[in-house]
Amino acid sequence: MTSTPIRTEQASGAFAARLRVFVNRRASWIPVFAALAILIAMFVGAQLYFGNFLTPRLVSSLLLDNAYLLILAVGMTFVILTGGIDLSVGSVLAFTGIMCARLLSEGVPTGVVIPIMILSGAGIGLLIAVLVQFFDVQPFIASLAGMFLARGLAFVVSLSSIKVEDPAILWLQSTRFQVGGWYITPTGIIALLVVLAAALVLQFTRFGRTIYAIGGNEQSARLMGLPVVRTKILAYVISGTCAGLAGVVFAAYTGSGYPLNGVGTELDTIAAVVIGGTLLTGGSGYVLGSMIGVFVYGTIKGVISFLGAEQSWTRITIGVLLLIFVVVQRFIITRSRRR
C-alpha cells in the first residue's frame, strides 16, 4: 500500500535528496556562510552609505586594530569546541601586557620577555584546565578564578600604565608592508598565522579531530578510547597561550601596558566566536568562522565611528547580532535533531 508513493518520491526527489545530503554534510558551515554574508552585506551597505568606506587603508586597519581579538578568538574557539568556556582571556591579556611592559622597562631582553609572556598565559590556562579536568569544576567557575587571578596579578605588577619603548616590540606594530594602498603589520601577520595554524590543526590532526569528538559527545569520545583528558587540558592551555600572545600584540598595538586593559574583552571574544558560527554546546564550528566573526565585530565598530555615533551602539549592535545568530543556530540544531 505504501510502496508506490515512496518509490515515486525517491525517483522525483533524486536532486532534492542530493541537495539535502550536501546541506546535511555541510550543515555546520551554514552559520559561517551566514556570518560571511552579513560581513559582505555590511561592507556593501557601508560603502553605499558613506561612499568612501571600502578604502584599502580602512580594510587594512580592520586587521591591524583587531589582531589581538583575532588571536583571542582562535584560542576561545578551541575551548568552546570542547564544550567549555574561558572567561579569563581578557584579564590574561592585561596581565601579560603589563608584565611585558614592566620587564622590558627593567632591561630584560625582548627575546626572553616574549616567551615568558606566552608561557605565563599558558600557565594560567593550565591552572584552569586542571581545575576543570581533575576537580570537576565547571569551566565557567574555573575560568572565573583564572580571570580574577590574572586581573589581580596585573595590578600587582603595576597600578598605572607603563610605556613600552622597546624597539623590537614597537617594530611589530609600526612596520607596514605596503602593496599599493594595502598594508599589513607584523602583528597582523602573526594573527593570520595563528588562524592558519589553528585551522590546519583542527582540520587535519588527530588532536583537532578529538576536540570535535569531545564537543560532540564527551562520553562517546571517551568510550572510543580518545585521549579526552589530555585534549581538554591542551584546549585550555592553547587558549591561555593565545591570550598571552595577544597580550604582547596588544602591548605593541597600544605602545603600553595597562592593568585595566581588556575589561570585557572575553565577552567580545565569545560574541565574535558565536557570530562566527561556533556552537556554544561544542562540537561544531570553525576557526575561519571566528575570524569572520572578529571582522564583523571590527566592521561594526568602524561603521559606528564613521557615523560619529556613540560607542555604546557597538555593544547594542553586537548584542542584537549575537541574538540573531543564536536564534538561527537554535533552529538549525532543532532541525538537524528532528532528522
Added chain:
Amino acid sequence: MKRVVKHRLFWPIAALVALVAVNTISRPAFLSVTVQDGQFYGSVIDILRNSAPLMLVALGMTIVISTRGIDLSVGALMAVSGAVSLTIIEASPDPENLGVVLVAIGAGVLTTLFLGAWNGFLVAVLGIQPIIATLVLMLAGRGIALLVTGGFITTINSTPYQFMAQGSVFGLPFAFYVSIAAVAIVALVERRTALGVLTEAVGINPEASRLAGVRSRGIVWGAYAASGVLAGFAGILYSSNIMAADANAAGLYIELDAILAVVLGGTSLAGGKFSLAGTVIGVFTIQTLKSTITFLGVPPAVSPVFMAAVVIVVVLVQSRRVREGFARIGKALSRTPSQTRPDAEVAS
C-alpha cells in the same frame, strides 16, 4: 558532632566564622558597634548596608541557577534600572517629592522586569543556552543604559531617593531592611509554596519534571523575571548610594560575585537543590572578605587575587576528588570500617 559536620551549611558557615575570627583578631574593633545620634556605626553595620545590592542579585541568581540556568545580565540590568529612575527624577520639576521617587523606582524596576522576562523568553521558549541568552543583554544592557542617560553620568539631589541606601530606620541601615524583606519574600514564595520544590524538580531533570506535569516553561520564565526585578531593585540601591547613574560602573562584575555567593552557599551550578540560607551566608562571606581586603591595606585593585584564591579553595573543597581524599584520610585515621561511602551523598 558528625551530624553538624554533615549539614550542608556547615562549610559555608565555617568559612564565614573563620573570616570573622580573623578580622576580630587582627582588629579588635571589628565586632564593636557604636551608637551615635540613635544610629549604629561599625564595620558589621557597614557590611550589612553594603551587602544589600549583592544580596538582592544573589537571591535572584539562586533561583535561576536552581533551574539549571545562569543570569549574566544582572549587572547590566542594575545599570539600566539606575539610569531609568535617575533620568526620570532628574527630568521631574520636584525631585524631593516622594511620589516622583516612587514612580521613578517603579519605572526602573518595571524596565528590568521586562528585560528579565525577555531573558526568560529566550531561555524557556526559544530554548537558547542561558549563558548566551543572558550574554546578549549583558552586552547590550550597558549600551541601553548609556543611551538612557545620554552617555553622561546622571547625578541628582533627592532626599527620599538618597534615603534608600544611606538612611536608617531604628538605628539600622534602610538598605539592610530591603535585603531582609527580599530574603523573606523569596523564602516565603519558594519554601512555603510548592514553587521551590517544582523549581528544584525542573533543575534536577527538566524532562522528567515535564513528564510529571510540572509546567517547567513558566517556572523557568518566572525565575529570570524574578532575577530581573531583584537586579532592578539592586540597581536602585546602588545608584541611591552614589546618587548617580553610572552606566559603566554600576554593578560591574556583580554577576560574578553573585554566582560566587550562590556557589559558596552550597548551591550547585548544575542546578537542582538550592539553599537560600546558604546564599545569604555566601553574600555576607563575600562582603566580609571585601571589607577584610580593604582593611588589610591591600589596594582594592589587587583584591581580585584574593577573590581568585577564595574561589579556588572553595571549588576545591566542594569537588568530589578532594572530598574523597579527605574521606580516605579520615577513614585511615579513625580505622572504623564502614560500609557506607560518606562521599557518595556529599557529592550530590
